[in-house]
Amino acid sequence: MKKASVNENRYAEIDAFLQRCMPFSEEELEIFHSFLTYQKFKKKSILLQQGEICKHESYIIKGCARTFYTDANGHDITLLFAVEDYWLGDIASFYKKTPSRFNIQLIEDTELLQIDYEAKEALLEQLPKFERVFRIMVQNHLASTQNRLVNNIAFTAAENYAAFLKQFPNIPQRVPQHYIASYLGISPEFLSKIRNDKKAI
Amino acid sequence: MKKASVNENRYAEIDAFLQRCMPFSEEELEIFHSFLTYQKFKKKSILLQQGEICKHESYIIKGCARTFYTDANGHDITLLFAVEDYWLGDIASFYKKTPSRFNIQLIEDTELLQIDYEAKEALLEQLPKFERVFRIMVQNHLASTQNRLVNNIAFTAAENYAAFLKQFPNIPQRVPQHYIASYLGISPEFLSKIRNDKKAI
């Protein structure tokens, strides 16, 4: 009895996520759940490695991860810090089965709900409504990536850092500072100096 | 007779565009066409102004445009050069009816097929297959925006310029050089210097 209720809870957040896009019946949600796999991973696990095919899209129930690109000199560029209620994956790799452009690494112990390509296609076949859910998700992701691109070009590192703190006030407590530098596209040393300058004012 | 065939031709490219996503019947295509509006615009027209609501998504049959953000200092950042077979719009503004983040300006006389919000929703209602088409379009757009973000951070301006020439070999003949600088996120003077250095080698 108790166990069953724990298992149901597993889907509470993702169901709420869906309902924010459009209404779903209990039955539809249950079909949806049947395509998902629940997985726990330890902190520092690599969920996806640059160059490999991205096999899953993953919804974060609990935990924290970052998606990043490693360039030829071994420098990272962080594309995303993902926490509860975010999705992880390299969309291009997942759909085209091309080598992934990014790494995904867990920053905390993390619980995921995963869906693989075949399951996702089957879900979309059975419940075409989900096309719209995923379209909306991607649209939002695109809009925020466009904003980042513009900000990165238009503003100084200090301005971008201030905007980051405002937009993600809870991220700095959860991720090391040099990852934030890598998100902003600056060196860790320079971020340290920015923080110091700010304190002085 | 002749006129009819000209009108049909109007849809040749966009139909091919769709068929590259998934198969469509003649009938489905005709329904699709019925939601589109054909429009011609003069060079230098402003299709969308930052701050206004984006009322249409526009497919380019013929012509050239750029999407750009103007920052507080009046500097432009070009997000996209769009030519034949591209779509234009500010996706966030279009769906959420929020003020547009970007300007869209035509660089050449341009022929478009446009769809507005109501028409798009009606199309999706009538032919839910289109959810998938638009999802795929947005996914591709997201993937290329992610790549741009990474390149912008990871590479020097000279490297990004070389990559741009490789990826879009025909754009430089169609758009002024300072727009390319604005796409790369550098000053026009600096692009000029990069070009000069390159010649010297």
Next chain:
DNA sequence: CGAAAATTTGACATGACTCAACTGGAGTGG
């Protein structure tokens, strides 16, 4: 507690910007 990792700090190097002056071509009105 000790080792390893993260952060800070400072000196120096460099990529990219600004400003101003100059050149050259394209469009326009007389």
Next chain:
DNA sequence: CCACTCCAGTTGAGTCATGTCAAATTTTCG
């Protein structure tokens, strides 16, 4: 069709933002 203007592109000097490298310090975690 010429003369004029205006905008795009180039060039150079000086400056600023940010990077690199190395060393010192602090924090984290086994």
